[in-house]
Amino acid sequence: MANYALSVPKKPNIHLVANNTAMASYPFSEIEIKWQSYWQTHKTFRTPEEVDTSKPKYYVLDMFPYPSGAGLHVGHPEGYTATDITARYKRMKGFNVLHPMGWDAFGLPAEQYAIKTGTHPVATTAQNITRFRKQLQSLGFSYDWEREVDTTDPKYYRWTQWIFAKLYEAGLAYVAEVPVNWCEALGTVLSNEEVVDGKSEVGGFPVVRRPMKQWMMKITAYAERLLEDLDTLDWPESLKTMQRNWIGRSEGAEFEFVVEGHDAAIRVYSTRPDTIFGATFMVLAPEHPLVVQIMTPDQKNAVQAYREAAARKSDLERTELAKEKTGVWTGAYAINPANEERIPIWIADYVLATYGTGAIMAVPAQDERDWEFAELFGLPIVRTVQPPANFKGMAYLGDGPAINSGFLNGLDVKEAKAKAIQWVEEMGIGTKKTNFKLRDWLFSRQRYWGEPFPIIYVEGEPKLIPLNELPLVLPEMEDFKPSGTPEGPLSKATEWVHTTDPETGKPAIRETNTMPQWAGSCWYYLRYIDVANEHVLADIDKLRYWLPVDLYVGGAEHAVLHLLYARFWHKVLYDLGVVPTKEPFQKLVNQGMILGENNQKMSKSRGNVINPDDIVQEYGADSLRLYEMFMGPLEQMKPWSMNGVAGVHRFLNRAWRLLVDEKSGEVLVSEDEPTDVQWKEIHRLIKKVGEDIEAMRYNTAIAAMMEFVNVALQWENRPRNVMEPFALVLSPYAPHLAEELWRKMGHADTLAYEPWPEYNETYLQENTVEIAVQINGKLRATMTIPVEAPKDEVLTLAKVQPNVQLHLEGKTIRKEIYVHGKIVNIVAN
Template sequence: MAEMYNHHTVEKKWQKIWEEEKAFQASEDYSKPKFYALVEFPYPSGQGLHVGHPRPYTALDIVSRKRRMQGYNVLFPMGWDAFGLPTENYAIKNHIHPKIVTKNNVARFKGQLQSLGYSFDWDREINTTDPDYYKWTQWIFLKLFNAGLAYKKEMPINWCTSCKVGLANEEVVNGVCERCGAPVVRKVKSEWMLKITEYADKLIKDLDDVDYIEKVKVSQKNWIGRSEGAEVDFALKDKDEKLRVYTTRPDTLFGATYMVISPEHPLIDKYKDEITNWDEIQKYREMAARKSDFERTELAKDKTGVVLGGMSAINPVNGKEIPVWISDYVLMSYGTGAIMAVPAHDTRDWEFAKKFDLPMIQVVEGKEGPVDINEAAFTDVATGKMINSEFLNGLEVTEAKEKMKDFLEEKGIGNRKVNYKLRDWVFSRQRYWGEPIPIVHCEKCGYVPLDESELPLLLPEVDSYMPTDNGESPLAAMTDWVNTTCPCCGGPAKRETDTMPQWAGSSWYFLRYTDPHNKEALASKEALKYWLPVDWYNGGMEHTTLHLLYSRFWHKFLYDQGIVPTKEPYQRRTSHGMILGENGEKMSKSRGNVVNPDDIVQAYGADTLRTYEMFIGAFDLSASWSEDGVKGCRRFLERVWKLQTIMTGEEGYSADMETKMHQTIKKVSQDFESLKYNTAIAAMMALINDFYKKNAVTKGEYKTLITLLNPVAPHITEELWQIIGGEGRVYLNTWPEYDEAKTVESTVEIAVQVNGKTRATLKIGKEDAKDDVLAKAKETIADKLEGKNIIKEIYVPGRIVNIVAK
């Protein structure tokens, strides 16, 4: 009898062997076929891994291990996205330097990942806080700056009145700071921006060339938000000033009954002395300044606003005077900061008009003709005929749009325009824990880039990394570091004290993995040409807009600069579903449903955790954790272990199992490549059932099963391989191949009926003659036919035999 499976000794043993043998090191033999598998590198928090992390890591580890056995040179790397706000906030709260916090967190994460047996090439490990890494992040920024794609702009930021620091939108909840609960106000600050909008069209168009799941492509396109419309000028009454708006529906201009501008619009301050209700306007602006952009646009259900007293605009197509309002649902950072309101055909405008009793004019007929627009919003009519629109009346919407654009251009009051929801990327943070921006400011020369030879510009060591009172980065207080000389004129200058956002290091990390120790370039041209594009990139749906968009933008820029050889960084992108608590809710400490993977590894083993996370359900869908499910996967692995007790010595497949073996190889091979890990494991479970039914498994069958299971459960399979005398290591084995002809069953089980009632089943050959099948059937149910006269014999090939008898 084989000893019981002890995961503690087996897993430690094989993890040590793999490390010593450098088992999963990518080769620099560029003549071999390559496979580059990428998972999103984690932000190493003090809490360590949660059970959601292993799901995507295990999935691509399975594919990577399989591809190595198929002869591919596999690059499957791991690193750390370690700059950013969470670490700094923790450091401030606990008075521990961010560098020490990061070092401790990385050590914990790495230990946990290694305990799960992933086949990462640890010799290529990277860390975004390493100066040898962020030197090249700074280098890319300089390339962007020199190309005119990095620039400074006055921008309103979220400012915590207690922490004295700028906050990202995500850190503002209900108008207060997420960390301390103090009020947050809007404060204008000069920010570094990256001109991602220059690449908007390419970012959409080139999605046609990559293999992304459809929902990822849709989320990218929606975030970019390309639209075709017109810019239109509304003159301010009695002033030599115009309000420019962008609209996708110029056909509805005759229905514009009021305008709305952002509370931050510069015209408000310009005409301050002429606004008759200035105090009311100022009070509203202060209220709006306490909200984030997200709260103003996404969360605002109740419309608020104030009319600009003493000011009005002129609708350019009919000359009618219309009021101008301010409302916080219009952002200065999107479009022109002003909109024309057509309440009869826009839900938001209708709600606003209803609240403030503003006029509405229907200009597009619905399917049933005119409706009562005062009773229900008659919104977004994309088809229909124009009404109440003078020269557009009777035209279909599509035709009316073009005719109105022609009219605007002929009259000089507007023009055709392609617009995007995508905004330029705010690229600076008033924080310490980030990459220093390699720019100095000279009173004479303006913003001047450092020479590339001065990189990396090191993040200085500081005793205090607390936020400052004036909204500047903590680096601003380090005068010895800040004060420098201008690279251009040699005069006095000051270093940029804002740092880069966390997104910076994660926008190009996949490139560094190809050649992580290169001192002369971000990676050699040979390595980039060989490894790019990434063959398969998996990550969460929450990163399929910003991170994916930012990294595609940087890659496309580097392609245009001749630095990388491909237009797109990733050929294939997939996403996984979340793992929920046993109660079906998202795991969180407050709900008390968090599962620590360390506990599962300790109690059941890493292979059990890996198997369970792949068996839990469809990979792209969310699934609830189940302790019983974990125990079931452990029992499955124990059944694999105990097969050695019924193993026979034959190296081949037994005749009655040959078809099943080839079917299983085919299914597992295909399912691993198509994200169907759960059904691949189910196929192996079914195969094991068959072995136990016949109470025998040949050595050849057992070795094939061990090889198929190895990518999922690598520790137990390597141990079993050694126990049964397999040659070498499983990870060096050749992936099993199937014969398509042998996947087709040569026999079939049919029902044998008497007078339409099933009395037995019979296994027959698919090619057996009818007379032979009937003879076998009658022999099988001879006792049921005793004393009866057979009237009719019916055979439906491959399905049933029915004997009609009295």
């Protein structure tokens, strides 16, 4: 999950410390510590286990962080501040709010640190969590800390294992032989990220692909639903598109070509069965099982050599490096069932063994890849869709009438497709078929620091351990070094590995792989709802009240994997009746990345990393929160600016001075009845800030508060009826400062549950308004008029403006437009 481990500051930023030692500030440190401890001791943000369910609820979720040794990054508080503002706002609007935080603490860095230093991951994880919690608390986030989850806690991963067991029982978890990146020199399996150009990232040792029995999750069984239900979600359209592409649904037909001289047929998948008359050759994936059977003796050597070369290449090499098409003829022919033509059968690695049937009918005239291949090897090309007259390209993928296609001739693509499918079915050689790009999910990791599988092998067969034995706890180990075999480090815990089957008493061996980091993050949002439940993953009534998550904020890097895996598990749990909703996250927002001051990605090597602790110390948490929101729209990528932080800090100082006399420390509110102008300003602000929070336009709400303070500082008095609402609308953004002002204005309690102030339209109405006067769309004057002034009067007034008269001289007015309260446009020539 949110992982900024790579971009870590070790030293404090020098220029930051030197910069603003002399800025006179309100006593932010004192105030922030005071209110943080108040909230903690009063359990201000505790969401009780039993809430008044007649009240509306709001579940605001952050992507929980990986507690790296580096501590918090300024990227974390961006999304966390946004959700905190919304959470605080919703509380004031009378919602029961669930706003939890936890730790995605399994994973590779802790294990690697353990290998390097000999410190157990349990110890480093605990340390890192303590540090992260402290840092988050120092920013004044209104989390209910009694709902914390930690994916490495056996009380938590007991349920991760339980969900795995349910998936296994449902036939959605299975064992398959899948290649891993095996590095002989390091004696370990590497993740794809750890392999660079076919060598290990560490040390540059050769890496080979080696098949191994691993757990897979049958996410493909849910492909259709994962695709369909995207339509019901309030997610960014771009993200939904990414998921749709990832799932990659396509419709076509699967049908057979008979191999000449063999009792065999090649099954192909095509989305363009209408082009079957143009199939001039066939291509099989090199791994296709039929290859060995059909290759002719004189082609045998070439075919075998090609197959071996392909087997040596990694997936990456086969796609990224192989721009040029390659392939070999098998010597065999197939019969095109549409026209009875003999067509050669080739093998080539541009056909993937893992998609469709691992074989295609090649139609070069209507497929760019096939065209390229045909040209390279001099294979025939027959157009079966008539391209437009001006068509200059090679393969033609567009619509047009079928040609050279027997019974399909003259039909457009859509009609021809339907008829071809019908024909294939009538001939009994195939059927209509839907395919997905989505593959099953490789769920095994050859690591120590992850959830153990609740699986034993008895006589080589996998079997669930009884669920009442959960959690199956990770064995204590001193040595986390790779085992030297493709087995994970757990294989070295011999006593743990060798066990007996509690049912039969037979000797059994435990699964030594562990689950991937995704497992724990797939369902953590459920556990927050009922964090201490020892009987079920979470109580169904509580789930019914709180689900779905109303707002989920996190980085776009999880657009596909985490969000797809979590949706998958959620749907499985829905089918089991464990959760009441089809989807977990109703609304989702991706925060943009924060760049360094030089507009580059923050990283240690670039020396542009900003440490939140430094900002808190220098300017206070409220300033950090405010700045993170003021930088620009949440979703956008944007660079850090230390001067910008100082700018919002100055604003908070002014807000403080608006209400507190600097010399005496006395509060400045008066009991005067506010003037019309004062009413208007505060009601306008209440309206603007409320609307902006609802729309997550946090930056413009802050601009409005700045405008308000700038105006209010000019006033001679500070009426309570204006200043109290101001403190309340400021509070979601700068909660410490707002609480302190609220207290100074004489309130004994926290403002966290004060009702959000209401604005009154009558105060917002103006008597006069400034409008623009244009001639032919160009601004020539502005004038102030009574709001209710009728059109004739406004136009008359507009025409007597000196500059307007000047521009109308010698012209004839053709048209006069008045948009009420906005603009006059006179068209003249």
